[in-house]
Amino acid sequence: MNIGEAASASGVSAKMIRYYEEIGLISPVQRNGSGAYRVYGAAEIHHLRFIRRARDLGFSVQEIGALLKLWQDRNRASADVKAIAQEKIAALEIKIAELEAMRKALQHLAAHCHGDLRPDCPILDDLAGTTRDFH
Amino acid sequence: MNIGEAASASGVSAKMIRYYEEIGLISPVQRNGSGAYRVYGAAEIHHLRFIRRARDLGFSVQEIGALLKLWQDRNRASADVKAIAQEKIAALEIKIAELEAMRKALQHLAAHCHGDLRPDCPILDDLAGTTRDFH
DNA sequence: GTAATCCTTCCCATGATGGTAAGGTCAAGG
DNA sequence: CCTTGACCTTACCATCATGGGAAGGATTAC
Known part of the structure; x- marks a missing residue:
């Protein structure tokens, strides 16, 4: 899947996908044979949807970074996630x-x-x- | 009155006062003898307070430009001002x-x-x- | 006369996003 | 095999209001 398709599949614009990669929110994805095009799979789309949903809920990119880490940490304490959410609620x-x-x-x-x-x-x-x- | 004093008298930082001048929201003020320092009087402070209050109410700099024009137009229709306020209320x-x-x-x-x-x-x-x- | 405080302009950074431009790549159809 | 059009790439600029800092000039207080 190229970036355009990934964009419409995830609801995150191609521009933003590259940006998130640039700032390290997501890790660089594989490239196609010639190395010219980014190639996305189901896992990446899942990541992007996560980010999109979190943005919609008002989380900053930095906060999403923390949420992504927790998401991928199988041993996370739900309290850690809840704390972030409650800070965000208070800020809202x-x-x-x-x-x-x-x-x-x-x-x-x-x-x-x-x-x-x-x-x-x-x-x-x-x-x-x-x-x-x-x- | 130099810019620092004008800043504390109006609640607008010196940085912002220069910025507002630069973008034409306020007209350039007089300078002191050597031409080095900006000099502010009561009228300018009044302007700056107006801007500050309008910012606090959520108006953008551009909208404040319109409000300032209306403020200085003795023949303005209050409907014009009210329309701006109501648009802002709707946006809020x-x-x-x-x-x-x-x-x-x-x-x-x-x-x-x-x-x-x-x-x-x-x-x-x-x-x-x-x-x-x-x- | 010197030191301290203020002022000046200029440049850079923020945060998340969009736009554009110049150029490379790929897939489909002739 | 070659062209065309759609897509991708990077790089740069703009937004909006604000703050920070540097380098240097002006003024004021002692």
């Missing part, structure tokens, strides 16, 4: 809270903005720091 | 939903992982795509 919660705060603040401002042709605008007033309390 | 909501989905998926997996010394781990099973339905 922080990020979500930040975005929620932004959303709330913006919605509050937008709710008080006429949104018509008049120039008066509480949103800009807030950004400019000239807000009079409009509660 | 999409991002939040994505992160929430990740968090949910991870929490579901983590809840089913023993988290002990045994190697059996539903999290890795899921990533590997070998999950047997454990509902």
Whole structure:
């Protein structure tokens, strides 16, 4: 299987497959007879799917490196994996809270903005720091 | 006021102040006698605070450019500002939903992982795509 | 006058991804 | 056997906002 086929089979773009190889997330695969083309088998596709799924779940490439190691360590403790997942959950919660705060603040401002042709605008007033309390 | 003082007065790092000038978000400020140092006054600090606040609310530098133009246009329609804010709110909501989905998926997996010394781990099973339905 | 602190510009790095360009390889069909 | 088109290769650049550092000039305090 060439890289293009591996890409569509795994959901990871050819570009990214080469990149993951370059940074050492996956080891270099075999090449074809002339050594020109990368050749992928079922095991490699499996790896790539793993990576793809982990990316979708929000893990960074570095974290995926750790997960891959654990995946291949038959004696791993499930606690090690769970710890990584829980750190990620905590990070997600922080990020979500930040975005929620932004959303709330913006919605509050937008709710008080006429949104018509008049120039008066509480949103800009807030950004400019000239807000009079409009509660 | 030199750039360092402007930085602490506005909450925007000196590095970023120069960057914003470089990309044209703010216009070049006056220089001191020898022309070596940038000099900031109250108006510039006000601008920088505006930028800082808008960044905190999640606006990109490009969007802030638009907001700054509107801010300085006395005849702007508040609808124009509100539209930008609402687009940003919508984008935030999409991002939040994505992160929430990740968090949910991870929490579901983590809840089913023993988290002990045994190697059996539903999290890795899921990533590997070998999950047997454990509902 | 000297030392310390600040400022300047320029270059590099981040993280994960996409784009492009120049060129090599392979498979199918004539 | 040769051409053509599809695919692959590497190498470089761009993104977005930010920080780091180096080399050197300006200013300020003593």
